Amino acid sequence: MQPVVPYPFRHELDQRSGSEWRISGSLMELSVGTPCSFSSCRKRIPKMHASRNKTKLLGVMMMVNFLIYILVEVSRSYSKWDSTKPRIPSEQFWKKPEISKAFWNRNQQHLDYIFNPLIISSTATTTSVSHTKRTQNSTRPNSTTKAEHCEPDFNITAQIKDYTSLPQRFKDFLLYMKCRSYPLLIDAPGVCSEKPFLLLAVKSLTPHFERRQAIRESWGRAGILANRSVATVFLLGKTTGSDFFPNVSGMLRYEASMNGDLLQWDYRDSFFNLTLKEVLFLEWMAERCPSARFIFKGDDDVFVNTRNIVNFLDGLPKSKTRDLFVGDVISNAGPHRDKNLKYYIPESFFVGGYPPYAGGGGFLYSSDVGIRLRNISQHVSLFPIDDVYTGMCLQKLGLVPEKHQGFRTFNIEEKYRESACIYQTLMLVHPRSPQEMIKIWSWISDPELSC
Structure with missing residues (x-):
């Protein structure tokens, strides 16, 4: 194939327009001359401008028509909607829950319905306030007043299918489940006179004199600790001969007069109670000791490093004190179905899992949380395990207890149990005898202790 060799070439494309192509070698140029001078050229120019104006006008008219269409459709849709008539969705958006077969769940569903804020507010607009209060009081779980004596509810025997096969302790709980208000037999009016920074509320039994005294001489000593005021109360029910307890009522009255730190209510003191x-303590706290800033609540067989608790509370920012609730938190737990276990819960009574809760050996919370727990507890049916019940109340408040490594409700490793420095770092250890409480407190109170 032979190569094509460019050669000079010149050609006039249009003499009338004055434009020409010049090709010189490999270079091609477009040369634009002056417009033609013929009359035909001048005639075409106005025609081109007129066509361009028509196109613009057509575009503007199309845009105007489109905007008019949108306005018409919007006005038409608004004209169809009547603000005075309710808008009913085409599909069902709410389904009434099925009534549970388990007694506690069924009872709680009833309370949730009664205390639903939407229902209460709508009722208040159509009825008088006094009538609303009477209606609520008649359906509250604590239907007894402080002046009334609580009688067993034998109707409950027909509401649980396997009632006759339940352990006696569970039958007793069910018979008195609706009773929440009992007379206060022994009070401690002077405990909160100094507005305590920390109130120690200790669950005890009337015969446990030795434990209470050991606590008074160690971690529960009332007074000033780490520049903060600390007060202590012991929470008691009545122990009766039917539960094979000795009669120590005289000794108890003497103890109360000597120490002024006992609270006793007229109800049967048992594990399920x-x-x-x-519930009774929360009522007392809200009425008699609302000035306490923080509350520790625990058993009478635990050791508590009260100094660590005070230091922990002093170091908290204010933003965290309002919703404070810490302890040895248990999550993802559920009811035990073995009748031989202490914590047995029959399926006919309760179904479902437990919310997160702090072990009942001891936990710490703010007085603000305490007041809210007292209020919400009126809307939660009694449950036979107290720490689980507190978790249920917290869940209703939208709160989750916080786990703290210093709370050891399941004890510590045996090799560390005689180490003073271990107790120096912890807040609570369970269980400990009265002798061990006094011994450990002397260890961590020694100014020469070096850890």
């Missing part, structure tokens, strides 16, 4: 003890 610890929830009742919790």
Whole structure:
């Protein structure tokens, strides 16, 4: 194939327009001359401008028509909607929950319905306030007043299918489940006179004199600790001969007169009634000791490093004190179904899992949380395990207890149990005997202790 060799070439494309192409070698140029002088050229120019104006006008008219269409559609849709008529969705958006077969769940569903804020507010607009209060009081779980004596509710025997096969302790709980208000037999009016920074509320039994005294001489000593005021109360029910307890009522009255730190209510003190003890204490705290800033609540067989608790509270920012609730938190737990276990819960009574809760050996919370717990507890049906019940109340408040490594409700490793420095770093250890409480307190109170 032979190569094509460019050669000079010149050609006039249009003499009338004055434009020409010049090709010189490999270079091609477009040369634009002056417009033609013919009359035909001058005639075409106005025609081109007229066509361009028509196109612009057509575009503007199309835009105007489009905007008019949008305005018409919007006005038409608004004309169809009547603000005075309710808008009913085409599909069902709410389904009434099925009534549970388990007794506690069924009872709680009833309370949730009664205390639903939407229902209460709508009722208040159509009825008088006094009538609303009477209606609520008649359906509250604590239907007894302080002046009334609580009688067993035998109707409950027909509401639980396997009632006759339940352990006696569970039958007793069910019979008195609706009773929440009991007379206060022994009060401690002077405990909160100094507005304590920390109130120690200790669950105890009337015969446990030795434990209470050991606590008074060690971690529960009332007074000033780490420049903060500390007060202590012991929470008691009544122990009766039917539970094979000796009669120590005279000794108890003497103890109360000597120390002024006992609270006793006229109800049967039993394991399943610890929830009742919790509810009664919250009522007392809200009425008699609202000035306490923080509350520790625990058993009478624990050791508590009260100094560590005070230092922990002093170091908290104000933003964290309002919703404070810390302890040895248990999560993802559920009811035990073995009748031989202490914590047995029958399926006919409760179904579902437990919310996160702090072990009942001891936990710490602010007085603000305490007041809210007292209020919400009126809307939560009693449950036979007190720490689980507190977790249920917290869940209703939208709060989750916070786990703190200093709370050891399941003890510590045996090799560390005789180490003073271990107790120096902890807040609570369970269980400990009265002798061990006094010994450990002397260890961590020694000014020469070096850890």
